[in-house]
Amino acid sequence: MTSALETDAKTGLSSKEARKRLESHGPNIWAKEKRTHPVVMFLSQFIDPIVLILLAALVVAGVVLGEWIDAAAIGVILLLNAVLGFVQEFRAERAMAALKKLTAPVCRVKRDGKITEINTEDLVPGDMVLIGAGDKIPADGRLIDAKHILIDESSLTGESVPVDKQTGALVSETRLVAEKHNMAFLGTSVAKGRGSFIVTDTGRETELGKVAESLEQKREKTPLQKDLGKLGTRILIIVIVTCVVVFLVELFKLGTQTEPGAWIEPLLVAIALAVAAIPEGLPAAVTISLALGIRKMAEKKAIIRRMHAVETLGCTSFICTDKTGTLTENQMQVEKIIPVKTGDEKSLIQVMLLCNDTHRSGEEFLGDPTETALVRFADGKGYSMEELVHSHPRVDEIAFDSDRKMMTTLHRWEAGFLSATKGAPEEIITRSANLDSKRRDEWLGRCHELSADGYRLLGLARKKVSRSTAHSSLEQDLEFLGLVAESDPPRKEVPAALLECQNAGIGVAMITGDHMATARAIAKRIGLSGEALSGEEVENMTDEELYDKAKHTAVYARVSPLQKVRILEALKYHGHVVAMTGDGVNDAPALKRADIGVSMGITGTDVAVEASQMVLTDDNFATIVAAVRQGRIIFENIKKFVHFLLSCNVSEVLTIFLASILGMPPPLFPIQILWVNLITDGLPALALGSDKPSGNPMKAAPRKKSEGIITQMGLLGIILQGLLLTVGVLGAYAFSLYLMPKWFNIEMSDNIARTITFSTLVFSQLLHAFNFRVGRHFFFSRETLRNWFLNGAVLASLALQAGIIYFGPARAIFKTVPLDWPHLVLVGVCSLVPVLLINLIRRLLKIK
Numbered sequence: 001m002t003s004a005l006e007t008d009a010k011t012g013l014s015s016k017e018a019r020k021r022l023e024s025h026g027p028n029i030w031a032k033e034k035r036t037h038p039v040v041m042f043l044s045q046f047i048d049p050i051v052l053i054l055l056a057a058l059v060v061a062g063v064v065l066g067e068w069i070d071a072a073a074i075g076v077i078l079l080l081n082a083v084l085g086f087v088q089e090f091r092a093e094r095a096m097a098a099l100k101k102l103t104a105p106v107c108r109v110k111r112d113g114k115i116t117e118i119n120t121e122d123l124v125p126g127d128m129v130l131i132g133a134g135d136k137i138p139a140d141g142r143l144i145d146a147k148h149i150l151i152d153e154s155s156l157t158g159e160s161v162p163v164d165k166q167t168g169a170l171v172s173e174t175r176l177v178a179e180k181h182n183m184a185f186l187g188t189s190v191a192k193g194r195g196s197f198i199v200t201d202t203g204r205e206t207e208l209g210k211v212a213e214s215l216e217q218k219r220e221k222t223p224l225q226k227d228l229g230k231l232g233t234r235i236l237i238i239v240i241v242t243c244v245v246v247f248l249v250e251l252f253k254l255g256t257q258t259e260p261g262a263w264i265e266p267l268l269v270a271i272a273l274a275v276a277a278i279p280e281g282l283p284a285a286v287t288i289s290l291a292l293g294i295r296k297m298a299e300k301k302a303i304i305r306r307m308h309a310v311e312t313l314g315c316t317s318f319i320c321t322d323k324t325g326t327l328t329e330n331q332m333q334v335e336k337i338i339p340v341k342t343g344d345e346k347s348l349i350q351v352m353l354l355c356n357d358t359h360r361s362g363e364e365f366l367g368d369p370t371e372t373a374l375v376r377f378a379d380g381k382g383y384s385m386e387e388l389v390h391s392h393p394r395v396d397e398i399a400f401d402s403d404r405k406m407m408t409t410l411h412r413w414e415a416g417f418l419s420a421t422k423g424a425p426e427e428i429i430t431r432s433a434n435l436d437s438k439r440r441d442e443w444l445g446r447c448h449e450l451s452a453d454g455y456r457l458l459g460l461a462r463k464k465v466s467r468s469t470a471h472s473s474l475e476q477d478l479e480f481l482g483l484v485a486e487s488d489p490p491r492k493e494v495p496a497a498l499l500e501c502q503n504a505g506i507g508v509a510m511i512t513g514d515h516m517a518t519a520r521a522i523a524k525r526i527g528l529s530g531e532a533l534s535g536e537e538v539e540n541m542t543d544e545e546l547y548d549k550a551k552h553t554a555v556y557a558r559v560s561p562l563q564k565v566r567i568l569e570a571l572k573y574h575g576h577v578v579a580m581t582g583d584g585v586n587d588a589p590a591l592k593r594a595d596i597g598v599s600m601g602i603t604g605t606d607v608a609v610e611a612s613q614m615v616l617t618d619d620n621f622a623t624i625v626a627a628v629r630q631g632r633i634i635f636e637n638i639k640k641f642v643h644f645l646l647s648c649n650v651s652e653v654l655t656i657f658l659a660s661i662l663g664m665p666p667p668l669f670p671i672q673i674l675w676v677n678l679i680t681d682g683l684p685a686l687a688l689g690s691d692k693p694s695g696n697p698m699k700a701a702p703r704k705k706s707e708g709i710i711t712q713m714g715l716l717g718i719i720l721q722g723l724l725l726t727v728g729v730l731g732a733y734a735f736s737l738y739l740m741p742k743w744f745n746i747e748m749s750d751n752i753a754r755t756i757t758f759s760t761l762v763f764s765q766l767l768h769a770f771n772f773r774v775g776r777h778f779f780f781s782r783e784t785l786r787n788w789f790l791n792g793a794v795l796a797s798l799a800l801q802a803g804i805i806y807f808g809p810a811r812a813i814f815k816t817v818p819l820d821w822p823h824l825v826l827v828g829v830c831s832l833v834p835v836l837l838i839n840l841i842r843r844l845l846k847i848k
Contacts, residue, residue: 012110012128021124028123028202045082107138132194140206141197149193155584157513162191224311227708243270279645281682289689293634301618302627309613313631317702322582323512328488332369334377339482353385355420419463428459432480454521455485497622505701516557530554564590632697640772641685650722680797684769687790724834732830733757755816764831779839
């Protein structure tokens with residue numbers, strides 16, 4: 001290794017050579033992430049079909065026609081929507097800053113034959129780095145000295161316990177980080193021991209650097225964002241076509257009139273049509289509905305980092321979950337002890353505590369996870385490590401190493417001394433004098449069975465000796481005491497949460513960097529069934545082979561970060577909406593690429609949190625189930641108010657369009673339509689966004705990714721409902737203009753007729769909101785008034801509508817006149833009849 005990198009193992013690199021390599025390889029950092037300037041980010045909020053139409057309407061209304069009230073109303077909505085979007089986007093995309101926190105600012109290297117401390121940015125391939133307990137690894141490198149060194153790689157590989165490192169060559173070539181026991185990797189840390197390594201890779205060439213590069217890839221849009229984008233484009237096309245047609249029709253109606261400004265009236269009608277076609281309240285309604293959903297999820301321990309991810313949860317059809325800390329407790333525990341003699345538990349526990357480097361800090365035990373588990377177990381049994389060590393102080397020790405695979409401590413004991421040994425069971429058993437050949441084979445067989453069940457095993461032994469005994473004999477002719485089986489156990493709530501996911505039609509797969517036996521054991525304990533694949537098998541598969549295998553696989557073990565991404569892509573190939581849960585750096589690329597990334601707030605690294613869209617503050621897999629449930633509710637509610645708003649917009653467009661075609665005077669002014677879309681439609685839409693589900697949303701299978709907010713049947717329903725509302729509104733307009741003066745001898749003017757039409761439009765749409773509350777129920781049922789927010793929104797809208805009809809200053813702005821009771825009767829009849837017909841049709845067609 002030193003020759004390959006042209007490094008002297010005794011003196012290290014020369015300063016001159018280090019400078020030369022620094023110029024060649026560059027500093028040991030990642031290229032700075034390109035961040036969007038806040039101003040550009042804010043302006044980008046206006047790049048949307050619906051928003052662009054509103055901008056055009058604002059300019060025409062304000063600059064061309066001088067209708068500044070109309071223009072101001074549009075401007076307020078645009079500004080509100082832009083601010084909300086900007087705030088959400090500004091908080092996201094900070095993964096690179098989090099990655100830098102994993103690196104050490106300085107490190108110790110040997111250069112020019114001397115040990116010196118340098119900035120980690122100045123490390124180059126070939127540098128000799130010295131490391132010890134507590135140090136963060138500053139680059140990737142090949143170990144050349146390993147004094148009983150254990151490195152915590154959990155954040156990078158998912159390995160639940162520190163890895164015993166060695167300097168020897170690998171038995172076989174592998175691409176898996178978890179299998180490279182003679183390598184140290186950037187971002188990991190030394191848990192125990194000391195050593196040195198030769199730097200092989202720096203900056204973007206390190207394993208962590210590759211993770212950083214994958215995090216910079218642009219995130220895909222959520223299904224809701226795609227749906228709203230398509231909707232905006234369609235509305236844009238409709239607006240352009242209908243506005244041009246209406247403008248030309250109105251010009252044609254003028255005939256040969258050539259007075260200056262004659263084109264303004266047709267343009268005003270066209271603008272009214274444009275305003276009618278655009279659901280101005282939709283962007284704000286979606287944003288606020290998602291924000292309310294975010295608040296509810298936060299109360300249930302799930303924090304949403306990307307607003308549109310709320311809806312994506314609702315269509316999640318597959319969850320890829322990490323094992324360590326997500327399905328398990330992320331804390332090694334003693335599951336069982338097996339004494340060689342019945343009733344010999346005391347001797348076993350004594351060796352657990354004596355041959356142990358754990359120390360207490362307050363209520364916590366600090367040290368190697370395997371050893372702290374032993375102390376916690378003994379503590380629970382009433383044994384005190386401090387008292388035992390005080391009574392039997394340690395006088396000597398033989399540290400653990402990967403060749404012997406055991407550790408021994410020597411203690412004062414009665415009139416002499418006692419050696420306490422723990423380590424690999426096969427090594428302890430073969431060195432034990434109290435076992436004959438047959439019993440050795442029986443115990444080795446038991447070890448094999450327990451290992452197959454995923455337990456991490458320790459053999460414990462002791463030996464009474466004299467002080468003068470040589471180290472070489474302390475670990476021979478031992479008295480075997482028994483076995484300790486440890487594991488990182490499953491969370492108690494996981495099996496039930498997993499079952500609920502499965503009942504909801506959501507597939508689950510465990511993807512871990514841990515060993516296959518451990519992964520299989522955990523899967524069995526939580527009830528996760530299916531085939532299992534190793535990272536090596538995934539690596540050797542073509543994409544097509546993986547696509548086929550992914551359909552039936554529930555466990556992936558010893559998997560690398562890039563393989564996780566391949567697995568995600570295989571699931572996406574089958575049309576799944578994939579959620580990925582995880583807490584380590586190794587999870588970050590998949591979290592970023594998943595439809596929704598779910599990180600752990602307690603055990604999760606900053607990198608994983610920043611790469612995700614949702615953070616579980618309790619690290620509880622069951623919280624995902626609650627979040628999926630809420631996501632489904634939110635989607636159904638968004639679907640409700642989108643259909644409600646669009647059916648209302650259809651009625652407005654048809655009212656203006658048909659009135660123009662039929663040669664009637666313009667029935668509505670732009671400011672009146674804006675009022676309807678923003679206030680009397682907007683408030684009920686917001687209330688529908690917080691509606692309660694009518695049944696259990698987790699009993700249905702996930703909706704297909706291709707199923708948008710508006711299906712073909714949904715579009716037909718929107719058009720039909722809009723048409724029925726139009727009949728009522730246009731009927732009120734025609735009746736007030738042509739029949740009411742003749743039949744009832746009531747004085748009528750265009751302004752009175754417009755106010756009647758305006759009020760009919762408002763009242764019919766307010767009543768229509770209850771159709772989406774009752775679903776398939778009768779309009780006049782107990783379901784109608786169960787949403788108190790909707791009840792309040794309707795009453796508030798009615799009060800506001802009364803204000804702009806009967807309050808003088810408001811009448812001047814909205815161009816309305818007071819209505820008498822005959823007018824109000826007409827408004828009531830023409831509003832209620834279409835709404836009841838819509839309710840009847842929805843019940844017959846079983847529309848929710």
